[in-house]
């Protein structure tokens with residue numbers, strides 16, 4: 001399981017120089033530099049050059065740097081990949097992935113970087129397991145706008161209509177130890193709605209949330225970090241289990257609930273995540 005934090009994954013249009021500059025000082029765990037939907041067709045070629053120049057300038061620190069290219073069914077996709085060869089990035093994110101074969105094609109064009117997949121089509125949901133199993137694939141990003149469009153769902157705060165798809169991808173991601181971050185919350189001034197959706201995603205097992213505006217960062221960073229209460233409980237569970245083991249028992253009790261070795265694994269994961277966040281923030 002990856003302990004690198006992905007609580008807040010901010011999209012930045014590759015065409016917006018001001019936003020690309022601003023991102024160097026923002027408290028996000030990862031950035032998706034976008035060449036796809038956030039960039040108008042007429043601006044695609046220039047955005048690609050702008051983005052490469054900004055990446056070469058550096059200054060994005062420890063944040064994971066992910067570039068979302070255009071699809072290979074467009075005139076820009078393969079040139080986007082070519083423009084990123086040798087750039088200081090962690091991953092290339094392919095949109096609308098429907099099969100592992102699409103990743104094979106991408107993998108031949110760029111060595112040495114991780115591949116991530118936008119999961120946002122019905123075919124992608126159905127093939128989530130084979131996509132997650134691809135040897136270069138390291139992350140899933142849920143594209144809930146495209147998914148809603150493809151499924152003809154209506155917006156509901158509880159996201160009931162897309163739960164099936166979200167769960168199919170979650171299970172595939174967990175089965176293959178792949179990071180999975182939730183889709184965006186479009187109403188970027190609605191903090192309460194964002195918090196509800198972040199908490200829902202965290203409860204489901206998402207590693208973090210994709211975001212579209214800096215005003216959304218604090219909510220996601222808080223929702224996907226272990227809380228003080230979770231850290232305190234994890235420490236007490238580990239201590240109690242070690243004590244039980246030392247006296248020859250396989251089970252401890254903390255706050256009236258049993259603690260077995262599998263709970264200790266979860267507890268250690270919580271502490272490791274908290275440490276990784278501390279390290280990233282320092």
Ligand SMILES: CC(C)(COP(=O)(O)OP(=O)(O)OC[C@H]1O[C@@H](n2cnc3c(N)ncnc32)[C@H](O)[C@@H]1OP(=O)(O)O)[C@@H](O)C(=O)NCCC(=O)NCCSC(=O)C[C@H](O)C(=O)O
Nearest residue numbers: 011012013018019022023037038143144145146212213214
């Ligand atoms: C949504 C926006 C168009 C709003 O832009 P704007 O009106 O400029 O916002 P503000 O004036 O409030 O901006 C304040 C300052 O913050 C900077 N800013 C804004 N957004 C970002 C950002 N994403 N990253 C970095 N910095 C940002 C502004 O430059 C202002 O800075 P300053 O001048 O110093 O005050 C805009 O936020 C935006 O374009 N957001 C990104 C949209 C996007 O990327 N969309 C595509 C991804 S979503 C998607 O495709 C999901 C998926 O595929 C699916 O299917 O679901």
Ligand SMILES: [Mg+2]
Nearest residue numbers: 120143145146
């Ligand atoms: Mg999309």
